[in-house]
Amino acid sequence: MPVRTVLQHADITRALTRISHEILESNRGSDNLVILGIPTRGVTLAKRIAGIIQSVDSTVVAAGALDVTMYRDDLAQNPTRATGPSDIPAGGIDGKTVVLVDDVLYSGRTIRAALDGLGDLGRPRAVRLAVLIDRGHREFPIRADFVGKNLPSSMEERINVRLEEIDGTDEVTIG
Amino acid sequence: MRHLLTTQGLSRDAAIAILDVAEDMAAVSEREVKKLPTLRGKTVINLFFEDSTRTRISFEAAAKRLSADVINFAAKGSSVSKGENLKDTAQTLAAMGADAVVVRHWASGAPKTLADSGWIDAGIVNAGDGTHEHPTQALLDAFTIRRRLHGTAARGRGLDGVAVTIVGDIVHSRVARSNVWLLTTLGARVTFVAPATLLPVNMTGWPADISYDLDDAIAKRPDVVMMLRVQSERMAAAFFPNAREYSKQWGLNDERMQALPASSMVMHPGPMNRGLEISAAAADSPQSTVLEQVANGVSVRMSVLYHLLSGAVEQ
Numbered sequence: 001m002p003v004r005t006v007l008q009h010a011d012i013t014r015a016l017t018r019i020s021h022e023i024l025e026s027n028r029g030s031d032n033l034v035i036l037g038i039p040t041r042g043v044t045l046a047k048r049i050a051g052i053i054q055s056v057d058s059t060v061v062a063a064g065a066l067d068v069t070m071y072r073d074d075l076a077q078n079p080t081r082a083t084g085p086s087d088i089p090a091g092g093i094d095g096k097t098v099v100l101v102d103d104v105l106y107s108g109r110t111i112r113a114a115l116d117g118l119g120d121l122g123r124p125r126a127v128r129l130a131v132l133i134d135r136g137h138r139e140f141p142i143r144a145d146f147v148g149k150n151l152p153s154s155m156e157e158r159i160n161v162r163l164e165e166i167d168g169t170d171e172v173t174i175g
Numbered sequence: 176m177r178h179l180l181t182t183q184g185l186s187r188d189a190a191i192a193i194l195d196v197a198e199d200m201a202a203v204s205e206r207e208v209k210k211l212p213t214l215r216g217k218t219v220i221n222l223f224f225e226d227s228t229r230t231r232i233s234f235e236a237a238a239k240r241l242s243a244d245v246i247n248f249a250a251k252g253s254s255v256s257k258g259e260n261l262k263d264t265a266q267t268l269a270a271m272g273a274d275a276v277v278v279r280h281w282a283s284g285a286p287k288t289l290a291d292s293g294w295i296d297a298g299i300v301n302a303g304d305g306t307h308e309h310p311t312q313a314l315l316d317a318f319t320i321r322r323r324l325h326g327t328a329a330r331g332r333g334l335d336g337v338a339v340t341i342v343g344d345i346v347h348s349r350v351a352r353s354n355v356w357l358l359t360t361l362g363a364r365v366t367f368v369a370p371a372t373l374l375p376v377n378m379t380g381w382p383a384d385i386s387y388d389l390d391d392a393i394a395k396r397p398d399v400v401m402m403l404r405v406q407s408e409r410m411a412a413a414f415f416p417n418a419r420e421y422s423k424q425w426g427l428n429d430e431r432m433q434a435l436p437a438s439s440m441v442m443h444p445g446p447m448n449r450g451l452e453i454s455a456a457a458a459d460s461p462q463s464t465v466l467e468q469v470a471n472g473v474s475v476r477m478s479v480l481y482h483l484l485s486g487a488v489e490q
Contacts, residue, residue, distance in 0.1 A: 067199060070481075082192060120210070
């Protein structure tokens with residue numbers, strides 16, 4: 001299958017800017033907001049969203065990382081996975097509105113694991129989900145509140161999200 | 176990983192992977208809910224043929240924090256001969272559905288016998304076998320050194336260039352054996368300091384320097400001084416004149432503590448003979464990592480159990 005680029009640097013920036021504004025709108029400001037990225041690329045996206053919110057709202061927004069490896073339901077099917085660091089902002093998540101951020105939403109299993117993980121960390125007032133790409137094929141009753149781009153795909157296709165901080169370039173490809 | 180029997184032959188990448196996951200496990204121990212669902216439905220059996228408090232409790236805490244079921248099996252007082260005993264016990268545990276067996280045995284090689292026997296299909300973790308090895312102790316020592324040196328930036332790193340001096344009863348010490356292999360694999364330089372009677376007769380192939388003088392070794396400003404326990408229960412003969420003489424020559428006393436650089440760590444695998452191999456002031460000083468080693472032990476053992484019990488079975 002030929003690989004084609006569906007989002008470039010400017011598209012990604014625009015999508016994240018729109019998501020940031022939507023988060024601010026639905027939360028009516030940046031109070032009690034905690035942005036948690038799911039490793040690896042979700043963490044980078046969460047940092048960017050927190051940065052955009054800061055520049056718009058000129059307040060510091062708590063951003064961090066939530067590793068969900070130990071909560072996955074497919075550990076027995078794959079070789080042992082390395083875990084990643086979690087970084088929960090100092091204020092914790094009790095009573096906060098937590099926005100989970102991931103690069104691609106697919107089966108929904110990662111998000112299910114993330115919801116279990118959040119439950120062990122505290123009791124947020126609400127949990128929202130922001131993703132850069134929604135590619136469909138859900139296996140759980142989970143949907144994203146903020147979506148960068150809906151990208152209908154076949155299950156054979158591979159979607160690659162590359163981000164400057166990690167991969168040296170900003171692009172999303174499918175193929 | 177199928178079993179953890181020895182640190183000899185453990186690759187640098189595999190060792191660093193265990194230490195890195197242990198970093199994340201340490202973060203779990205600081206949370207309000209100190210439990211992960213990862214090993215739900217798995218059964219871990221602690222099979223201890225020899226006395227131990229901290230290792231057994233540490234493995235038990237590690238397994239419980241990962242939601243595994245833990246069964247403690249103390250085989251002390253058993254009079255059946257070793258081969259039969261181990262076989263029968265192993266088959267009993269297999270019948271109970273053990274997924275992992277953490278075994279401590281007074282006979283060197285018992286965990287390997289168990290792993291190679293075909294009596295039981297479970298993953299075997301060596302929790303100390305005779306005077307052979309104690310791999311999780313070495314892993315937690317390496318983890319403790321790495322954390323003290325690099326703090327939160329420890330992930331992915333080895334111990335390259337770190338000078339570690341291990342002092343005392345080398346000949347009876349499984350901790351020293353496991354450490355010499357692991358620390359060398361991770362890039363550290365190991366020096367053994369001991370009276371000649373407490374060094375193995377043949378040390379060919381051991382990647383360590385030998386010294387007989389603790390003051391000399393301290394003058395070389397090691398990054399880590401690891402004091403070993405004098406294992407009187409394994410000493411059938413007189414290895415040194417008396418306790419006072421040993422303490423004077425080979426103990427980390429207050430004067431030697433003064434001579435040690437302030438940045439050097441003092442480690443001890445416990446239980447300590449205060450006043451014999453280590454003075455109270457040295458054991459309780461800020462340079463001492465003794466209590467960190469205990470706390471880190473749980474994180475490292477969580478990581479080991481995770482590596483053994485999660486993931487598809489390797490063929």
